[in-house]
Amino acid sequence: MSKYFLLLTLTSCALVSPLKQSSVVKGKSRTDYESYAKNFMISTQGVGTTKAAKYAIDRGGNIFDAAIAASFAISVERPHSTGIGGGGFMMIDHVESKTKTAFDFREMAPQRAHSKMFLNEDGTQDTDRSLTGGLASGVPGLVAGLVEVHKKYGSLPFGDLVKPAIDLARKGFKIYPGLAKALEAEKDRLCKFESSKKIFLNEDCSPKKEGEVLIQEDLAKTLELIASDKNQSFYFGKLAKKIANSQAMHGGLITTEDMAQYVVKERKPIEGTYRGYKIVSMPPPSSGGTHIIQILNILENADLRSMGPQSSQAIHLTSSAMQMAFADRAEYMGDNDYSVVPLRTLTSKQYAKVLYNKINPDLALESKDFPIPFNKIFLKEPDHTTHFTIMDSKGNIVSSTQTINGWFGSAVVAEGTGIVMNNEMDDFASHIGGVNLFGAIGGKNNLVHPKKRPLSSMSPTMVYTEKGKPLMALGTPSGTRILTCVMQTILNVLEYDMELWDAVSATRYHHQWYPEYIRVGDPGFEPYVEKQLKELGHKIVRKNLGCSIQAIKLESDGKLHGVSDPRGEGLSLGF
Numbered sequence: 001m002s003k004y005f006l007l008l009t010l011t012s013c014a015l016v017s018p019l020k021q022s023s024v025v026k027g028k029s030r031t032d033y034e035s036y037a038k039n040f041m042i043s044t045q046g047v048g049t050t051k052a053a054k055y056a057i058d059r060g061g062n063i064f065d066a067a068i069a070a071s072f073a074i075s076v077e078r079p080h081s082t083g084i085g086g087g088g089f090m091m092i093d094h095v096e097s098k099t100k101t102a103f104d105f106r107e108m109a110p111q112r113a114h115s116k117m118f119l120n121e122d123g124t125q126d127t128d129r130s131l132t133g134g135l136a137s138g139v140p141g142l143v144a145g146l147v148e149v150h151k152k153y154g155s156l157p158f159g160d161l162v163k164p165a166i167d168l169a170r171k172g173f174k175i176y177p178g179l180a181k182a183l184e185a186e187k188d189r190l191c192k193f194e195s196s197k198k199i200f201l202n203e204d205c206s207p208k209k210e211g212e213v214l215i216q217e218d219l220a221k222t223l224e225l226i227a228s229d230k231n232q233s234f235y236f237g238k239l240a241k242k243i244a245n246s247q248a249m250h251g252g253l254i255t256t257e258d259m260a261q262y263v264v265k266e267r268k269p270i271e272g273t274y275r276g277y278k279i280v281s282m283p284p285p286s287s288g289g290t291h292i293i294q295i296l297n298i299l300e301n302a303d304l305r306s307m308g309p310q311s312s313q314a315i316h317l318t319s320s321a322m323q324m325a326f327a328d329r330a331e332y333m334g335d336n337d338y339s340v341v342p343l344r345t346l347t348s349k350q351y352a353k354v355l356y357n358k359i360n361p362d363l364a365l366e367s368k369d370f371p372i373p374f375n376k377i378f379l380k381e382p383d384h385t386t387h388f389t390i391m392d393s394k395g396n397i398v399s400s401t402q403t404i405n406g407w408f409g410s411a412v413v414a415e416g417t418g419i420v421m422n423n424e425m426d427d428f429a430s431h432i433g434g435v436n437l438f439g440a441i442g443g444k445n446n447l448v449h450p451k452k453r454p455l456s457s458m459s460p461t462m463v464y465t466e467k468g469k470p471l472m473a474l475g476t477p478s479g480t481r482i483l484t485c486v487m488q489t490i491l492n493v494l495e496y497d498m499e500l501w502d503a504v505s506a507t508r509y510h511h512q513w514y515p516e517y518i519r520v521g522d523p524g525f526e527p528y529v530e531k532q533l534k535e536l537g538h539k540i541v542r543k544n545l546g547c548s549i550q551a552i553k554l555e556s557d558g559k560l561h562g563v564s565d566p567r568g569e570g571l572s573l574g575f
């Protein structure tokens, strides 16, 4: 019995309903997703990826080597979610140098990109172009990012770290349910591009099915090149040319010059506190860290613990805080290398207090009362990107979220490379008030501009005790839900005192201002809680959030405790 249940049983079982939690994927058990160990812990979304990270450590590497091996491996194992044709963020705590830092290897807009490129002549948004085909892609950053991390913190030869990914691509692996689902959903887009069809579909464009072996030979060859010359072929040579040729063929803008000009940015993490605990997360161009801290700051004004995590009152307050954060996201957030983002205000306790005071405990906020009037809100539903977390007993941490954006990104595989190109350009605002794939509204600061990075929600995060000791690190995929899923997991541990397993598997919910409802994942809220929320004026939509939290906590007995979300295909492994 978990500590949380025990607490409820002993104190207030008549008042607080039992915690509703997701069950483990069919055919698996809790032990597949959870691990305790003394020295190292790895939580990723793929069994092959977790093993690739362990491969690096088994050969005497450190967790930064392991993170590089995991990044290449997950690029192969989850080709619908992430890859070397995409980008991401990596939070690092390097104990020896006392450095907490944020690597930004997010895609960059090509030089010929401009703020009207996703508008029709009549000024309406053209999402087809920002989602599929050449124009949808930004300049990929993952390879450059990993080379940079390796240069600073790696210890094994770079080429050795690519090996598990090369083997996985060449020998192949059985298509698992999540990949089969993505292939089925995206078969029509993949069918448009011969180079993509060749890898992922059959001759008649039907998708490869669950249980079939997926071999990615071109990708294996590409990875061999990267193993031998790091970023040279990719950004300055043969691979850069192939990517540019593919772009030209499919109406994209990326040239060899764009590839050569890609830059990794090392940024200062954004920091905040919650009841004394320290939150260290991703700054812009992610909106994630900023709004996680903002929502926690708002909620710090309430006594959520006494309400109970799944009480209508706590859900009402938490959803209202989410609503207000998303309104600010639309108004202010973007790549702050290109515009001024009021980060200090957004993450301040004073501003949070002002927002908290706007919440009526008896009435849901109406989104139309927020500052920006928009129309045409729509929402499509991809569910991927990837996250992994790795920690060791010395307190070194890697927390990294990586993506090609929607399932199979732009659907274009750059001819002859096996590289699935991202559709990250859709994360820009096509115009002020434009919406992306996840229904997130974009403002002025997120308009397309050459070399700018699109606004992201990816939120690799680290949490520390008041004394600065590592407490946990985590992250997840799933578009705008990323930041609310990470925030809720943190809240579950810090505020509601849940054990890590309970914190990760508890029912999750999300409100993003527009659309105007609380979206709740399985197994939902208790019926009476849902009724009370409706009475407060909330609309409730039952739909899984798509998050797959990969978390590691340093427990008070000194053991590392890893949990890979039981809703997913991952593996937490300690040793």
Ligand code: DON
Residues within 6 Å of the ligand: 382, 383, 384, 385, 403, 404, 405, 406, 424, 427, 455, 456, 457, 458, 477, 478, 479, 480, 482, 546
């Ligand atoms: O950076 C972002 O916020 C998005 N491109 C992430 C995409 C994602 O998580 C897709 N999965 N649902």
